[in-house]
Each structure stands twice: as structure tokens, then as C-alpha cells.
Amino acid sequence: MENTRPDVLDWKLLRVSPLAKRLLEIAASGHHSAVLIGPSQTGKVTLARSMTTILPDLPLIAPDSIASLRSVYEHHRSSLLVLERLDRWDEVSLAWVRQQMAQCSHPGLLIATLCPCPCGKVDNDCQCSPEAKQAHQQRLRPTLERFALAVTLSHRKAAPNEPSDEPSALVRQRVEAAQCVQFQRNHARLNSRVSLEELDHCIPLDLPGQKLMEAAHKHLALSSEQTLLLRQVAATIADLAGDAVPSPWLKLPHLAEAISYHPHWT
Structure with missing residues (x-):
């Protein structure tokens, strides 16, 4: 394989x-x-x-x-x-x-x-x-x-006239662009290798994001490790959207999407 x-x-x-x-x-x-x-x-x-x-x-x-x-x-x-x-x-x-x-x-x-x-x-x-x-x-x-x-994931059948999805080459361009932003901001590291303290300094939560983070802690009983993972993922979502440059703020939509991927049994 x-x-x-x-x-x-x-x-x-x-x-x-x-x-x-x-x-x-x-x-x-x-x-x-x-x-x-x-x-x-x-x-x-x-x-x-x-x-x-x-x-x-x-x-x-x-x-x-x-x-x-x-x-x-x-x-x-x-x-x-x-x-x-x-x-x-x-x-x-x-x-x-x-x-x-x-x-x-x-x-x-x-x-x-x-x-x-x-x-x-x-x-x-x-x-x-x-x-x-x-x-x-x-x-x-x-x-x-x-x-x-x-x-x-579930079984999914494509419709007869369903258009093709994006080619990998196009996705790869976005991945490489987001990584370039991270390397410049994080001293040659990707977001998964950055501490919470560094994230607070380089790409802090805005006020709505802070309130959402507080709610997530309450309803999901997040550990310190899970909190870090959420913030790291949210930072990457911001980088993919181009929202971390030039205004380095982590906003509510970025954090909300990261929370939607929080590992749990459905």
C-alpha cells in the first residue's frame, strides 16, 4: 500500500x-x-x-x-x-x-x-x-x-453529476502558505510545537474568544493539555484564513471551529 x-x-x-x-x-x-x-x-x-x-x-x-x-x-x-x-x-x-x-x-x-x-x-x-x-x-x-x-466518517455516495473536488496541489499551496506564516511567527516551528504562553503572546484570544474559551472549559471539562491543543488548532485555522496577519488576534470563529473538532464520542 x-x-x-x-x-x-x-x-x-x-x-x-x-x-x-x-x-x-x-x-x-x-x-x-x-x-x-x-x-x-x-x-x-x-x-x-x-x-x-x-x-x-x-x-x-x-x-x-x-x-x-x-x-x-x-x-x-x-x-x-x-x-x-x-x-x-x-x-x-x-x-x-x-x-x-x-x-x-x-x-x-x-x-x-x-x-x-x-x-x-x-x-x-x-x-x-x-x-x-x-x-x-x-x-x-x-x-x-x-x-x-x-x-x-460515514458511507457517502457521490451524486451522478457531482463535480470533482479540489486537487491535492491546490490544497498543498494553502498548507505551505499557512506553514510559512507559522515558521516566521514561531521561530521556525509549527503551531503544534508552540506553548500556551507563546500563543498568548503572539496570537492572543480576542474578548469574544476568551468568553467562548471559558464556556468550553465549563461544558467540556478541558484539561490543560486539551486547552493547549485547542489553542494550537485555532491558531492554524487563523493562519489558513489569513487572519493572523497583519492583526495577530485569535478570533471567536477560529476557536469555534477548533472546538467543533474536539475529540469525543458522538
Whole structure:
């Protein structure tokens, strides 16, 4: 699969949720970790791997065991790291992944896929009991909450006359432009590597954004790590919109969109 032709993975050919593509464009721009949630045959893995077409400088690595994953981290390889079917990983492996994410030790971009129930089938075909589904999600919750972004995919059929989506080359231009802004502002770092204190100094929340952040803390019970992830993602959304230059303020729409991608079970 690593040898899949790039033209097959071009975004103009991938008929998946526009929301999922938007989320991955944000993830690519700031190197924010992201998880694609959904049943089998919804294009999660293909979409994750297709990010090589909007991030041409990151090689794709898709480890099939915890041993191969450890090797990636030990050699500090900058890459697009795709962890497929994270829900099938055992507890020891998941704990190790969480530890690495907490330490921000992967130098590239981490994308994962998982199914929301044990069988991995769509709702109409799923025969998992509510108890089994709840236990499945509870087991994965600590890992899910470590990600900066999450989106749920479903089966989607393209309409007969549906126009082609944007080509990867066009998306890549926006990604590169947003990264250029970040490198200049953040001393050659992307937003996922910037502290909350630095964000407060370089791209602070405006007053409406501050009020929304307070509400998010109250209703989502955000940890300090999750607060940082939200602010980092919101900064990248501002960079993609061109709103961080010349007025370096993080505004309510940027934060609201970041909150909409907050990892949780639907």
C-alpha cells in the first residue's frame, strides 16, 4: 500500500466528507494529531494515506506492530505516521502511544483511524450490544482524548453529476502558505510545537474568544493539555484564513471551529 500511485490518492478523486478533508488540511498545516472515526469501508485509511499528496516532504510510515512503531520513535524519523485501526491495539500499546503523544515526541504528523464499535460495521448492520459498544469506547477514550482533532466518517455516495473536488496541489499551496506564516511567527516551528504562553503572546484570544474559551472549559471539562491543543488548532485555522496577519488576534470563529473538532464520542 505504501506504493500506491499518488494520482490515485489525489483529493480531487476522493469522494469523502468535505468536513474530513477540511480537518486534515488543518492537521497538515500545523502538524496536529488527528483521528478518523467510522465503520469499515468509509475511506478512513485511504484518506489518511492520501495526506502524502498535500505533504510531499513527509514519507508515509504505517507500522503494523508496536515494535515497528517504537523503531520510528527511536530513530526520530520525521514522517506521516498512520496508525490504522487503533481500536485493535492492546492496552500496553495504547498506553505507550499515549505516553509518546503526551511528550510530543514524534517529529512528524500522527494520524490514526478507529472504529466506534467492536464489529466495525455500519449502524444498520451492527449487532453489538449497547454495553459492548460502551465498553469499547470507554477503553479507547483516554487515547482518543490525546488527539488534537477528530472527525466521524460515514458511507457517502457521490451524486451522478457531482463535480470533482479540489486537487491535492491546490490544497498543498494553502498548507505551505499557512506553514510559512507559522515558521516566521514561531521561530521556525509549527503551531503544534508552540506553548500556551507563546500563543498568548503572539496570537492572543480576542474578548469574544476568551468568553467562548471559558464556556468550553465549563461544558467540556478541558484539561490543560486539551486547552493547549485547542489553542494550537485555532491558531492554524487563523493562519489558513489569513487572519493572523497583519492583526495577530485569535478570533471567536477560529476557536469555534477548533472546538467543533474536539475529540469525543458522538
